[in-house]
Amino acid sequence: MKLILSTSNLLDAGSSIRRDPTQKSNAELVSSFRANFAAHSHPQTNGSSSNGVSKQPPSRTNYKAWTHMAPDGRQELECPKLDFEHSALQEEREQYDITVKLFYLPGAPTENRATQTKEAVKLVLKELHMPSIDLLIISFPGIYFDEEEDCPDKISTRGPVEAEPEPLESQIETWKTLEALHEEGVVKKLGIAEFGHDRLVSFLERTTIRPSVDQINLRDCCSVPKKLLVLAKSRGIELLVHNDSSNVLPRGTLRELLGPGDEGAGVLAEPTKTGEKRKSLHGEQVKNGDADGEGLKGEVQPLWVVKYTAVVKNRGVVENKGYFAVAELSG
Template identity: 80%
Template sequence: MKLILSTGNIMEGGSSIRRDPTQKSNAELVASFRNNFAAHSLQTDGMVNGNGTAKTHRSNYKTWTHMADDGRMELEVPKLSFDRSGLQEEREQYDITLKLFYLSGAPIEKRAVQTREAVNLVLKELHMPSLNLLIISFPGIYFDEEEDCPDKISTRGPVEAEPEPLESQIETWKVLEQLHKEGIVRKLGIAEFGHDRLQTFLEKTTLRPSVDQINLRDCCSVPKSLLKLAKSQHVELLVHNDCSNVLPRGTVRELLGPGPDGAGVLAETTKPEEKQKTLHGEAHAPEEGLKGEVQPLWVVKYTAVVKNRGVVEDKGYFAVAELTE
């Protein structure tokens, strides 16, 4: 079963997530999903807490999610609604940027379908026909490892995934080239490419990337060799602060699980006899929820900026995971 997670527009009043610029985007991602799930799943029950606030309870996930009714095994968390007005101005008033994270463990051969799905979800959400820039992030690539950084410091911790062969990345790039050819995407970009990888990539691709987005977390300055290459090939270097592993498998289970901070979509993984006993010595009744193993497939982050004001009007995330028994 496919699980489609969405945050909605996190810039809207009550749901806006104000993130510290030094904080990794993973914290924003998790908080945004959690807030959106709570907004749809929590209901007041007419009772009042001791501090005067209304008591709430979490409703059954079936009341606020949506299962595709055309035979597809797809669950929207929460139910998607594309009937809102979307962006308020004409298309040319916006810079719309997407960053698509391919996640470790997801099948490489399905990226063509996944890429189009991610782009289509965002365009439907924004009610727009095209976007300005699509950046793709491959798992297992770290800018500081791509470069011999003189100012390198070790802060990352364990390597989360091994980088895939450059040939697989070039094959994936062909999907983006087709989107560009169709007029859906105006510019393409990659993330974390150091000098050597970028040079080889430029030599082997027909439509060259316009942007290389790099994380200077462990490398305090951009190496001169990369600066020279990027300038000579008209590749814009942009700095970002995104997590390398933006949505680990355990994070998805925490977000959707039955715990106090979960959405109650997934069932408890422990066996009934292993559940915590009550004061009377009786086991808690198992909570209703979907069972199985979760594999995150991809995450897309999108922003729509009003050009003449530099204001972010819409920002959010979609993610897709596979649930298998």
């Protein structure tokens, strides 16, 4: 079964805006999913305290009430139910700078990337009610622009390294899908993330439509390798800064988000333990949330994550920002 997770506009949920340097850099992603699941799964409470500190979380409703299973027999579960009605941007297309970043996740098969890429872009376009995007950046698993560099601060923001870089062949193959989207006019500019000098050189040799952007993470050590700077300048590639964890959804994160624990959304059942034991550990949980079922069972394999941002160009105001994530639940 496919799981489609969404945050809607995360700017509406204050908790996702908070930026704590001690947090992992995928904190925004995790907290915005969590906030959106909570907003949908907890019955409306009147009089949450005015300074935003809520007391005991109220009991949550069964996941079936707020998620949505595709009616036509496609095994697709939307968490929460997708609703594009209220998400439109307020102004016309040309007022916005729309950037989309697609993270292919480690462990996900690379063969389906064409489909996945189109699906991701389509979801974003539907969410924003827009016909096209300005910049599509793709992030391949396991690569860092400064692999050779020794900068301890930054290494700590990479998140767990769970993948070796994939072969160039596979990246080029993926890029063809982006080139097609560019030719269709759906995407104006293409970009890659975390390409160091050498990787960028070999990549450029093999691509027809060149990336306009290479996005790198240098928050803590404000130094860019000279070679990369020179190459980018000579090839007209803009070096942009990002603060995303390259491994944006490490193993176990989805299970934590969707699982039955206090921090979870109650969509997934406990993976291996027996029913007896779970009851004793999360007695209340079972009583409140999973009265008519145990949650979905099976192994979760996250496939991709997409982040989108719409900024009003001449005012620099971020109007909409959010994530979708798609995972495969196999049982």
